Amino acid sequence: MKISHCAIGIIFCAAVSSHAVTLYVSPQGNDQGDGSRNAPLASLARARDVLREQAQATGTPGGEIVLLPGLYELSATVRFAEQDGGSAASPLLIRAAEPGTARLSGSRRLAPELFQPVTAPALRAIIDPAAVDHILAVDLAAAGIALPTKIEERFRMPFALPELYCDGQRMDLACWPEDGWATIEKIIDSGATFSSGGAFDAANPSKARKVEDRGGIFQYSGDRPARWHADRGLWLHGYWCFDWYEQVLKVANIDTATRQITLSRGHQYGLRQGNPSPRRWRAVNLLEELTRPGEYTIDCENKRLYCWPPAPPATARLAITVLRGSVLHFSKTPHVYLQGLVIEEGQVGISADDCDDFRVEGCVVRNQQREGIRVNGGNAARVVGCDVHDTGTGGVNVTGGDRKTLTPAGHVIENCHIWRFAVHQLTYASAIALRGVGNNARHNRVHDAPHMAISLSGNDHVFEYNVVHDVCLAADDAGALYKGRNPSCRGNVVRYNFWYNIGRPLGHGNAAIYFDDGDGGEKVVGNVFFRCGEPGKGNFGTVFSHGGHDNLATDNVFIECKRPLGSSPWNDQRWRTYVESELWQKRLLQDVDITSEPYITRYPALVGFMDAQPSAMRVNRAQRNLLVMSAEPSSGNWQLDDSNWQTDDDPGFEDIAKGDFRFKAAAAVFQRIPGFQAPPFAKMGLYVDALRPVVTPVPWTHEPPRPLPPLPKRAAPPARPAPPAGTPPLYKVRRTNAAPAINGVIEADEWAGRLAADAMPLAKNYNGAAAARSSSAWLSHDGEFLYVAVTNPVAATAKLDGATWGDYDAVECSLQALPPAPAQPIHIFRSYGNGVIEHRIAKDGAAEPSMAPASPMFLYAATRPRPDLWQAEIAIPLASLGLDPARNNRLAFNLTVRKGDDNLWLMWAPTGGYSYNVAAAGIIELQP
Structure with missing residues (x-):
């Protein structure tokens, strides 16, 4: 549009001092030219050098570089240093002669x-x-x-x-499959497990177990891999344990007779069933x-x-791409304005380190192998009116501000359209990342991603007036906006945004806004959520807090969200564990000091945070929220006062069927919620200005909302059986100085000879009746881990290829501290014959177990050395469960083996009911 180009050109020219030099560059130019319109230079690098020489000669910094239309093929990064920068009065302006016509490409x-x-x-x-x-x-x-x-x-x-x-x-x-994923038929060997994926292990890196880097083995279905040649080099991309982390692993061997693939290296979290959905994989970069x-x-x-x-x-x-870095890179280069450029087909489009007043305005950044725009350090950077799309590992990433002093950087991402920003790295590749202190993202539109869209890390950021939709479409345990694992990072505000079509039901759950691993002190204000979040099998909600408290949700509108507010709170013991962990001690007292200024003044809730608080009220609060056609309002530690309103009727929207969620002046919500501040729905998203002369309306194609039925409730468990009369059985667990290898092979020298006299017998059904086909177990410990080995005779026809409790053969370890502390759960580890293990918790022996919100780094392996026998080995970390043998060496315990073909629930201590009802089972004593 000629008028728009002219308007933008006026803005561009006004940014440059009349004393500055203007140089022209053209793909048909010559670097021996004088840089005039009639004799343009050929390269941006030469124009930079000419301006540098002019600045040294005249003492006037800055200048203007005008890129004439055409394609500029770059084989190396164009780098700008401190001496290339401008001043507030005379910035360095690099612009297209007409917006969108000058293409800087890292390909040839x-x-x-x-x-x-x-x-x-x-x-x-x-x-x-x-x-x-x-x-x-x-x-x-x-x-x-x-x-x-x-x-x-x-x-x-x-x-x-x-x-x-x-x-x-x-x-x-x-790749194969061409679209979508294949799924693992059966896990044969988990391989090396470097971390459980739980917050406790991440918070205590020095306690990580040293394991051999050994690849896992899995069984596939069909015969497609028989075509492949692993000797030519073959890589598989997969969600090997969790649906929030994928990784590429090389294949060591394909056994087409057994349909088994052996990987050459271990996965970060092991080849395990970390989330409920099937493990997904695909083969990549193979000629076949x-x-x-x-x-x-x-x-x-x-x-x-x-x-x-x-x-x-x-x-x-x-x-083909030849540039192996940023297309444009600026280092300590002040007062730089990039305007109207197209940056494409590189690795990173634009990067700026420690640059003050750095601006990217009206540019298109696309087809980057990694990020689109990266700003690190400096002050007052602005990325405005840009389109960023089809990037491999993220869109616009800005970092700035001083967290020790809480000094803001004032970076801004505004009126940008960012989509398809996780083309290669499918998880933790965000459209917008705000890190540091005091940065802002506003009036952006973000969409189309398999996992998260927004990453917040730091303090006092504001995310406002944005539209986020169609993200978290292929991930589990995820949030469109994610922040967590550092309680010193707080004071952030998420307000006046429109979120819709967030998440897919994969099992564990997902959210629109996810405050994870103890995150707190955040505000969620005046947002509109439409069909966001999936409760899954846990406590997830549209706005979800895992472990945290002191979050506030107010004046939000939730429309057809199954559970608007969800949380999975931590008990006192778990809070104490994390506060004392290596990572939190570093983050809360060394990286910054939350016990001193300015933290205790800026965030009064941090006063006493590091002290033991056994009676603290750790809650999140919700006020004046409107819940329309939702299934249930909340879970966990959200406190909803009477100002919140839940209704199955239209509360007064302009047009609920067509997605117009503005409120009519006489809307019922204003009577039902006194003081309700209607979200400024019409102001959310992109706007028209000189940098973005056209904003195309997004068609609303969604079905009108309808009232949701209540979320399914678990059936009430039977009455808790009375403990058997007499003294509970006691098993003394010997201490070992040499931890057994957890590989599913129960070697006699690792288990003190595997003597029958030392075995824990598993010979009685849950009701105490003797079983014809019994099992045996051996236990040991080293002060850190409880080790369990179980041999399970089974029918030769028994199938071990599933992972559903009760339906498939499995071993269950249940344990609880003695005496049980308040809110101390029963920990339940269910391990299956196919190599899958899951960690569940129950508040008591009559409660239905739920998936643990964060699991410790347990290790598990299962083998089937012959058709009529399978074996299991488990290592359970004690400290991460809040168990300390040095203080108390006795645990309530039960061990259960499910044998499907025999319809047996073999127990060490038959409970007459639930196998994990350890109060009705036995006691193990960890020997010194």
């Missing part, structure tokens, strides 16, 4: 003649017969394209390989699966590119 077109058909018989035999005649090969060494000497065996996406584009569209690394247009693969060893171009190389721009 591959000459059409480089593309050759595949003729080698050995290669043609590998490629799919239906595709082989469409595949073209490029000798990258001959083309001068550098490749890594090797690809790591374990990494997070993206691959350390160049990307291939066809006319500006990213081509895909060949190059089967459709728009795909490619790179053979690093032979330095070859293979692709099926969607258009002929003679007419299309088939370009």
